[in-house]
Amino acid sequence: MNEPVGLLHNMSAPPKSVVRYSGLAGLVQQVGPGGSGVTSLRYRNSEQHGEAVRFELPAEFGADSPTDILQSLGLQYENARDGAAARHLIQLINKRATELPLPEGCAVVKSLQTHSQRWPDPLAAIAALTKCTDTVWLRGKAPTLSNLTHRRSVSLLVPPDFLEQLKKATS
Amino acid sequence: MIQAGSRSYGPEDARALNDCLHLARGLLQVLEKECTASAADYVYALLPLLAQAKLELSPRRANMLFKAILAVHASSLALRADTAFGDSALHALRSSLPQRAEGIAIPEVKLLAAHREVLRAVNLSPHDPLRAILATAEPLERLKLAVRATRLPKGEFSRVVADSLAQLPIGGREAAIVHLFETGTVGRLNAAVASQIGESYRDIATQADFSETIHASHSRYRTWSRLKDLLARLNPADPRAHLQANALAALFSQKVLQTPEDAEGAFHAFSHTDALVRRP
Numbered sequence: 001m002n003e004p005v006g007l008l009h010n011m012s013a014p015p016k017s018v019v020r021y022s023g024l025a026g027l028v029q030q031v032g033p034g035g036s037g038v039t040s041l042r043y044r045n046s047e048q049h050g051e052a053v054r055f056e057l058p059a060e061f062g063a064d065s066p067t068d069i070l071q072s073l074g075l076q077y078e079n080a081r082d083g084a085a086a087r088h089l090i091q092l093i094n095k096r097a098t099e100l101p102l103p104e105g106c107a108v109v110k111s112l113q114t115h116s117q118r119w120p121d122p123l124a125a126i127a128a129l130t131k132c133t134d135t136v137w138l139r140g141k142a143p144t145l146s147n148l149t150h151r152r153s154v155s156l157l158v159p160p161d162f163l164e165q166l167k168k169a170t171s
Numbered sequence: 172m173i174q175a176g177s178r179s180y181g182p183e184d185a186r187a188l189n190d191c192l193h194l195a196r197g198l199l200q201v202l203e204k205e206c207t208a209s210a211a212d213y214v215y216a217l218l219p220l221l222a223q224a225k226l227e228l229s230p231r232r233a234n235m236l237f238k239a240i241l242a243v244h245a246s247s248l249a250l251r252a253d254t255a256f257g258d259s260a261l262h263a264l265r266s267s268l269p270q271r272a273e274g275i276a277i278p279e280v281k282l283l284a285a286h287r288e289v290l291r292a293v294n295l296s297p298h299d300p301l302r303a304i305l306a307t308a309e310p311l312e313r314l315k316l317a318v319r320a321t322r323l324p325k326g327e328f329s330r331v332v333a334d335s336l337a338q339l340p341i342g343g344r345e346a347a348i349v350h351l352f353e354t355g356t357v358g359r360l361n362a363a364v365a366s367q368i369g370e371s372y373r374d375i376a377t378q379a380d381f382s383e384t385i386h387a388s389h390s391r392y393r394t395w396s397r398l399k400d401l402l403a404r405l406n407p408a409d410p411r412a413h414l415q416a417n418a419l420a421a422l423f424s425q426k427v428l429q430t431p432e433d434a435e436g437a438f439h440a441f442s443h444t445d446a447l448v449r450r451p
Binding site for chain 1: 325349352353354355356357358359360362365366367369370372373375376377378379380381382383384385386387388392395398399400402403404405406407410412413414416417420423424
């Protein structure tokens, strides 16, 4: 059954208004296609899920060998053998890693100066640098001291659910 | 037969066969009392793994396999007293799959992998969480069970997670990876598996920016247009919507999404999996 509906006059919206919800389509930009049919597409999203925390070794920090690292940390190590120094250093790294209020695993992201450096102590930086691969930091991973020869800083992405404990620990 | 000599068979051989059958019948009676639990566990754990390999067995077939395992093991023990249960089970399994008669090729590698996996499960303690995990066919359920089983050793946990992620649909896999990072569970994985999924997570959780030039006649252009429509359904104020958008965009840029249907499927798989993994 079709009943004619009377015209609605004096509405606040003009009769040809189109209400459209575009959601997150704004993240997508498109130029074209013109006559050539070529189209430029771009996707850009500046949102980040969580907070990036930066760890950095001071520029003058010596990290050529375990003994060197221990000396840079201000710890005099009597035993001249490098193996014993490495074992002692790994113990210190593992201990510091357990103290950091981070999740058991975090994503490694591109390190930027804008990321906050919550723990400026070099041992925290060593715990972050030696327990990460190119993409993840794992608290339970055995430290790889050779990472220190090619990397001086790293940023870890802390998920939103862990930010509260992070703030509590650093406040 | 190839190596058989040309000797004739007489009453002695008939007696030997008869003795052997008599012994096998006696052994079967013992096995039916003492070995039923292992055989049943084996079949129970095997069914979901066979289903994953596209070799589904009906409950009636499962019962036939159970009986065949006991019968084959009894016969094998009658011939060689040191026969292992696993060897008999594999022998029975190979002979009990109806797919071969239907002309369906049996993937031997998958069959052997399933058999070995199940033998491990059968040898596990009844309270070992890995038993329940291995007996679960649905990959997301396996992943959730593994996440909850906090005492699962790192190696086992990594293997279950890697297998489950590989079996999840595109989009669903990305949602599951987000869950592993959001809960910190990624820390229980070994470095190899964690590194692999870390790359995907970085694409999803961090700022994203990519561009591409394509021709409007290309199928990727239609996929892109569909993607844009799908993103329009997402709420900009919802952080999870941004994760979903980034996941889809990353899949598009990696050329994983080839058609508009792929984009649609990945969109729904992400939403569905994200809701399921976050359900308490």
